[in-house]
Structures are given as C-alpha cells and as structure tokens.
Amino acid sequence: MSDRPDLENWSCPLPLRDHPNVVMGHGGGGRLSAELVEHLLLPAFAGTHDADVLNQLGDAAVLSLSGRRVAFSTDSYVVQPRFFPGGNIGDLAVNGTINDLAVSGAVPLALSVGLILEEGLALSELAFIANTMGMAARRAGVSIVTGDTKVVDFGHGDGVYINTSGIGVVPAGVDLGPHRVTPGDAVIVSGVIGRHGVAVLSVREGLEFGSDICTDTVPLNGLVHDLLGSGVEVHMMRDPTRGGVAATLNEIATSARVGVEIVERNVPVPDDVRAACGFLGLDPLYVANEGCLVAFVSAADADQAIAVMRNHEFGRDATLIGYVTGDHVGTVVARTSIGGQRVVDLPLAEQLPRIC
Amino acid sequence: MKYLDEFGDPAIARALLDDIARIVTKPWAIMEICGGQTHTIIRNGIDQLLPGGIELIHGPGCPVCVTPLETIDRAMAIAALPGVIFASFGDMIRVPGSSVDLFQIKASGGDVRIVYSPLDAVRIAQANPDKQVVFFGIGFETTAPANAMTVQLAKQLGLRNFSLLASHVLVPPAITAILDSPRRRVQGFLAAGHVCTVMGMGEYLPLVEKYHVPIVVTGFEPLDVLQGIRMVLVQLESGRAELENAYPRAVSAEGNLAAQAVVRDVFTVCDRAWRGISVIPDSGWRVADKYAEFDAELRFDVSDIKATESPLCHSGEVLQGFLKPNQCPAFGQECTPRKPLGAPMVSSEGACAAYYHFRRIQTPATA
Numbered sequence: 001m002s003d004r005p006d007l008e009n010w011s012c013p014l015p016l017r018d019h020p021n022v023v024m025g026h027g028g029g030g031r032l033s034a035e036l037v038e039h040l041l042l043p044a045f046a047g048t049h050d051a052d053v054l055n056q057l058g059d060a061a062v063l064s065l066s067g068r069r070v071a072f073s074t075d076s077y078v079v080q081p082r083f084f085p086g087g088n089i090g091d092l093a094v095n096g097t098i099n100d101l102a103v104s105g106a107v108p109l110a111l112s113v114g115l116i117l118e119e120g121l122a123l124s125e126l127a128f129i130a131n132t133m134g135m136a137a138r139r140a141g142v143s144i145v146t147g148d149t150k151v152v153d154f155g156h157g158d159g160v161y162i163n164t165s166g167i168g169v170v171p172a173g174v175d176l177g178p179h180r181v182t183p184g185d186a187v188i189v190s191g192v193i194g195r196h197g198v199a200v201l202s203v204r205e206g207l208e209f210g211s212d213i214c215t216d217t218v219p220l221n222g223l224v225h226d227l228l229g230s231g232v233e234v235h236m237m238r239d240p241t242r243g244g245v246a247a248t249l250n251e252i253a254t255s256a257r258v259g260v261e262i263v264e265r266n267v268p269v270p271d272d273v274r275a276a277c278g279f280l281g282l283d284p285l286y287v288a289n290e291g292c293l294v295a296f297v298s299a300a301d302a303d304q305a306i307a308v309m310r311n312h313e314f315g316r317d318a319t320l321i322g323y324v325t326g327d328h329v330g331t332v333v334a335r336t337s338i339g340g341q342r343v344v345d346l347p348l349a350e351q352l353p354r355i356c
Numbered sequence: 357m358k359y360l361d362e363f364g365d366p367a368i369a370r371a372l373l374d375d376i377a378r379i380v381t382k383p384w385a386i387m388e389i390c391g392g393q394t395h396t397i398i399r400n401g402i403d404q405l406l407p408g409g410i411e412l413i414h415g416p417g418c419p420v421c422v423t424p425l426e427t428i429d430r431a432m433a434i435a436a437l438p439g440v441i442f443a444s445f446g447d448m449i450r451v452p453g454s455s456v457d458l459f460q461i462k463a464s465g466g467d468v469r470i471v472y473s474p475l476d477a478v479r480i481a482q483a484n485p486d487k488q489v490v491f492f493g494i495g496f497e498t499t500a501p502a503n504a505m506t507v508q509l510a511k512q513l514g515l516r517n518f519s520l521l522a523s524h525v526l527v528p529p530a531i532t533a534i535l536d537s538p539r540r541r542v543q544g545f546l547a548a549g550h551v552c553t554v555m556g557m558g559e560y561l562p563l564v565e566k567y568h569v570p571i572v573v574t575g576f577e578p579l580d581v582l583q584g585i586r587m588v589l590v591q592l593e594s595g596r597a598e599l600e601n602a603y604p605r606a607v608s609a610e611g612n613l614a615a616q617a618v619v620r621d622v623f624t625v626c627d628r629a630w631r632g633i634s635v636i637p638d639s640g641w642r643v644a645d646k647y648a649e650f651d652a653e654l655r656f657d658v659s660d661i662k663a664t665e666s667p668l669c670h671s672g673e674v675l676q677g678f679l680k681p682n683q684c685p686a687f688g689q690e691c692t693p694r695k696p697l698g699a700p701m702v703s704s705e706g707a708c709a710a711y712y713h714f715r716r717i718q719t720p721a722t723a
Binding site: 021031265280281336339340342343 | 361369373405446464472578712714715
C-alpha cells in the first residue's frame with residue numbers, strides 16, 4: 001500500500017481543528033461550511049488560471065469565453081427523505097441549479113445530470129424522479145444535455161444522490177455582485193420564506209408533524225428575466241437556500257463590506273411556517289428556501305422592482321425587508337417587532353429543534 | 357387569534373412599556389427563570405426598552421445548560437456503544453462533553469438521532485428490536501410527562517430494548533436555592549409558564565410567603581414577558597409579594613393533573629447536581645425503582661464516569677444571576693458557540709449564546 005497518501009502528516013488548518021472529521025455542519029451552509037471552503041478547498045484549488053473566479057464564491061462562476069460571459073454552476077442534492085410535500089429530489093435538483101445561474105444574472109441554457117444510485121432502488125421510483133426532472137426542465141425552458149449514472153453497493157448510498165451542473169449566458173449590460181452593493185440599497189425578497197425547510201422537516205424521521213406546508217421549489221429564471229429587463233437597477237441577487245435568508249444576508253454583508261438592516265416584522269413568513277418554527281424552536285430567517293431570491297436594488301427603484309416581481313407568478317409576495325447601511329459593516333441587524341434590535345448572526349451549522 | 361403576531365404587537369408593547377415607565381420609581385432586579393424567556397428578552401431587545409434601573413437577571417431555566425457534564429459524558433459513552441441507537445432532542449446534540457459532542461459521535465459511526473417527541477424514540481425501539489434504543493430525557497417539569505410516558509409505553513409494549521437516560525430538574529428547589537443565597541440580589545421572579553402548565557401554581561405559594569417575594573407566572577411571547585415584568589413591578593412598587601398568573605391562557609392553578617400522575621408514577625424525587633451551580637437537594641427526578649429496568653444508567657453501567665468543568669467557565673455565576681454573560685472573562689474569547697466551555701454558550705436558550713448571537717454589536721468584537 002505504498003501509494004496510500006500520507007494522512008498522518010497532514011496538518012489541519014487552525015480554524016478547522018475543532019472538528020478533525022467531517023461533521024454534518026460542514027454541509028449546513030453556515031460558518032462551518034464557509035470555513036471548510038476557505039481553509040481547505042480554496043488553498044487546494046489555488047493557482048489555476050481562473051482561480052480569481054473561484055475566490056468570488058458566487059452561486060455561479062462567470063467566465064469570459066470568446067467575448068461572451070458564461071455562467072457555470074454545480075450543486076449536489078442529498079435531501080432525505082427524497083419525497084416531501086410539494087416536490088422531490090428531482091425538481092429540487094433542476095430548479096436549484098437553474099436558480100444559482102439565474103441569480104448570477106445569467107439566462108440558464110443547459111444542465112447536466114449526474115445520478116448516484118444505490119443498489120436496490122426501485123426503478124419505478126427512479127422513473128418518477130427522472131420524469132419530475134424532465135418536467136421541471138421543460139417548465140423552465142432549460143435543456144438537459146448530458147449526464148452520468150453510477151451505482152453504489154446497497155448500504156453505501158441513500159437511494160438517490162443527484163448532481164446537476166449548468167451553464168447560462170450573462171446578457172450584455174448585466175453586472176451583478178458584491179462590488180455593486182452600496183449603502184442605501186433596498187433589500188427585497190421575492191416571496192415568502194421558510195417553506196422548503198419546514199416541508200422537509202415535517203416528513204423527516206423522528207420529526208413528522210401534521211402540516212400542509214409545501215416546498216417552494218420553482219425555477220426563478222423567468223422572474224429574474226423580467227426584473228433585469230425592467231430597467232430596475234439590480235446590484236446583486238442570491239437565492240437563500242441552506243442557512244436561509246440570514247446566511248445569505250450575512251454573506252453579502254461580508255463580501256460587499258456593508259451592513260444590512262432588516263425590519264423583522266416586514267419579512268414575509270406564512271402563518272403555518274411561523275407556527276411550525278415556533279413549536280420546533282427554529283427561526284424562519286435560518287430556514288432553507290428553494291423558490292425565492294433576495295435582491296439588492298437601487299433604493300430609487302425599490303417600488304418598481306417589487307411591482308415587477310409581483311407581476312410574475314413566482315414573485316406575488318415580493319416584499320421590501322430592509323436596507324443596506326454603511327454602519328456595522330459585515331453585520332446584519334434586525335429591528336424587532338417591538339422596537340428593539342438584535343444581530344442576525346451567521347448560523348454555525350444547521351438549526352436544531354429545541355427541547356421546549 | 358394565532359398567538360404569535362398578536363403577542364408581538366408593537367402598539368401594545370409600546371403601551372406596556374409606557375405603563376412600566378410610569379410605575380417604576382426606583383431600581384429593581386427581576387429574574388426570569390426560564391431560558392425560553394431569556395431568549396425572548398434578548399432576541400426582541402426587551403431589556404433595552406425597559407427603564408434604566410430595571411435589571412433582568414437571567415435564571416437557571418435552560419435544561420440543556422444545567423445538565424451536568426457528567427451526565428453528558430455518560431450520554432456520549434452510551435451513544436458510542438455499538439448496537440445502540442441514541443435518540444435526543446435536537447439542542448442536546450451539540451452540547452460538548454469533556455471531549456466530544458453527539459455530532460462527533462455520529463461522525464465516528466454512532467447512531468445518533470434527533471427526535472421531536474420522546475414517543476418517537478419508543479417507536480424507533482419497536483422498529484429496531486436488535487438494537488438498544490436510549491432516549492436522553494432531560495428538561496424541567498415541562499418535558500418530564502412525555503419522557504415519563506416513554507417508560508410507561510415501553511413497559512406496556514413489553515420492550516426490552518428501550519431505556520431512558522433521565523436527568524430532570526425542578527424549578528421550585530432552584531428558586532429556593534437562589535433565595536437562600538447570601539448573595540441574593542433577585543427581588544421578584546417571572547416563573548416559567550410551561551412548567552406551571554404541567555405542575556400548576558401551588559408549589560410557588562410557600563415561596564412567596566416564606567421569602568416575601570413576588571412571583572408571576574409568565575409566558576414566552578414578547579407581550580407575555582412584558583406583562584409579567586409589569587405585574588412584578590406593580591407588586592414591588594406597592595410592597596406586595598403575591599403569586600400571580602400572567603399566562604392564564606396556558607396555566608391553571610392546579611395544572612395538568614393527568615401529566616402529574618404520569619410523572620409521579622415513573623419518576624422519584626432525588627438530589628440533582630446543576631451544572632456550574634452545585635447539588636441542590638430534592639431538585640430532580642430520576643427513574644423510580646419500580647421502572648429500574650428502563651433506567652439507562654443502570655442498564656449501561658456508566659455510573660463510574662466522572663467529569664470536571666473547565667476552570668475558565670463561569671456559567672454557574674451566570675445561571676445564578678451574579679454575572680452577565682458578557683462579564684465573564686472567557687465570553688467571546690476562549691468561549692464561543694463553536695467552542696463552548698459551558699452549556700449556556702451552546703444551547704439556543706442559553707444566556708451566553710443569546711448574548712453572543714444577538715448582542716455582538718455592543719460586546720467586544722470577537723467574531
């Protein structure tokens with residue numbers, strides 16, 4: 001076994017030493033995830049021609065290819081259970097990558113699909129998931145153009161894991177990113193928050209609770225197209241998936257070197273999501289979404305941006321939730337409903353249901 | 357009435373705050389017992405909105421925070437055993453033991469599962485007859501009935517592969533300990549509403565009379581907490597000391613009699629060590645002898661596991677109201693939510709974590 005890598009002499013970067021092994025939080029979209037990327041992955045991938053693109057850590061990388069700006073994104077889906085109210089791992093995988101491309105300003109064009117299947121999975125289930133993926137792609141007007149299938153031994157996977165990668169083209173004149181975000185910008189969410197995370201939790205083993213809350217998974221490329229085509233001065237967009245709106249706002253506050261102030265009462269949370277979060281002890285701001293985006297737009301255009309979004313079927317509940325400020329740089333602050341204030345921190349890892 | 361938005365209504369909150377400002381003529385120190393109330397106070401900024409002289413002291417009512425390190429180490433030891441499925445409430449998973457937390461046990465191959473209802477752990481035991489299923493039953497009187505029911509149900513189902521690692525704590529003995537302290541500063545209490553939903557209010561009357569201290573049973577939404585504070589202040593300003601109920605929509609004088617009966621059947625009162633504080637006599641419940649076969653401590657012989665706290669952690673002082681979290685020398689330095697020295701920094705109801713997450717702007721920048 002002389003070709004076995006020498007792991008004994010590998011030195012863990014300091015911030016990662018609390019967890020010498022991978023823990024679930026490394027995939028939770030919070031501080032642990034960010035540290036894994038910053039201290040382990042980025043150094044390992046450094047020195048390539050386009051490393052500065054990677055360092056931007058966008059939802060999608062935007063590359064200049066023969067004079068055109070091409071957005072490229074990838075995401076893997078391991079959601080458990082695979083079926084949940086309103087959707088399954090299939091439409092999630094298609095919509096998720098489409099949305100990562102869309103919020104970077106690109107028009108999504110084509111997807112790849114990588115399937116990792118566990119021995120023993122019922123073909124009927126695979127067919128259902130694959131059909132869902134096809135429907136989702138057709139609905140969004142995006143093509144699935146290549147793919148790969150692997151099978152792992154029984155017990156070595158969790159039924160189905162899906163990776164989707166996608167490309168899209170960024171239209172001329174569209175320039176989104178943290179460098180555009182400035183104090184005074186309006187912060188808008190395109191819809192209600194918290195539905196996806198609560199829908200999945202409601203059917204997860206050990207947590208089942210009666211609820212009609214459905215995932216919000218939808219493709220956002222149409223909404224983004226309308227918004228960017230409306231003349232509204234959009235500075236940046238993200239889709240608040242893992243870690244929720246709180247993680248997204250924190251990432252933007254850090255990367256854009258600004259502060260963000262939101263008005264808690266204005267954040268649109270459906271009553272049933274609020275109730276479920278209440279009894280599980282979760283904060284909706286940290287719950288994952290799969291069908292809404294956060295847009296930072298010029299304050300003067302805020303009303304128009306909301307009107308354009310509300311005119312689209314997936315933006316009916318678009319709401320202004322706050323503003324960018326030059327104060328408390330890197331920090332998100334919420335005005336509480338009774339007039340106090342608090343920091344909205346980057347979560348360490350996934351939220352855990354409370355005892356009582 | 358949905359009980360969420362309505363009990364966070366800004367106009368009513370303003371009216372209550374104005375009323376409180378009118379009532380108050382001098383400084384007072386009030387302790388909210390329950391960690392859930394601490395969380396509401398800090399999360400909504402209630403303490404910032406009260407008149408300057410009103411101090412809120414954050415009490416020991418976070419079950420995760422006061423569970424002794426030794427109990428947590430015993431939980432880790434059981435969870436790491438092959439053939440064990442260890443089920444726990446979510447916020448216990450990240451609490452560090454002496455060397456690891458349950459997440460790391462899981463990462464090393466342990467079968468650790470988060471459940472919301474303790475009865476789900478019994479269901480897991482039914483579904484996995486070849487595994488030993490252990491539920492980590494901690495908490496105050498609030499969680500005790502459902503935890504006790506797991507034992508009754510397991511017995512009824514004849515399950516030989518289910519046991520409960522119980523470490524329950526009780527509120528009234530803790531209040532007594534705080535009132536008996538020679539360093540006592542607390543002048544009035546917000547009692548924990550949900551504890552009283554189960555136990556009723558009767559246990560608090562002797563405390564009010566013996567110590568001449570106002571106790572107001574209080575809920576958990578912002579207006580609940582403000583109303584509880586207002587009622588305590590009205591009593592303090594008029595020199596009264598009475599037991600009052602600011603949470604009548606959930607609490608009756610006698611409590612939940614059925615739940616009390618389950619608890620009396622399954623548990624028996626014992627002395628209990630409170631993390632960072634000390635052993636408080638008759639302040640806990642353990643599995644009663646008649647249900648000994650369902651007691652995980654006996655089934656897995658972990659009683660020889662001992663543990664010592666970090667000397668840097670002042671959580672005991674914090675939980676008794678002698679220190680504000682950010683007055684602890686380790687706060688935000690050696691002790692952060694990612695590397696907590698004591699449980700109050702890790703639990704979502706812990707006073708230290710609440711200060712760290714929501715008050716970073718006013719505390720030294722350490723993130």
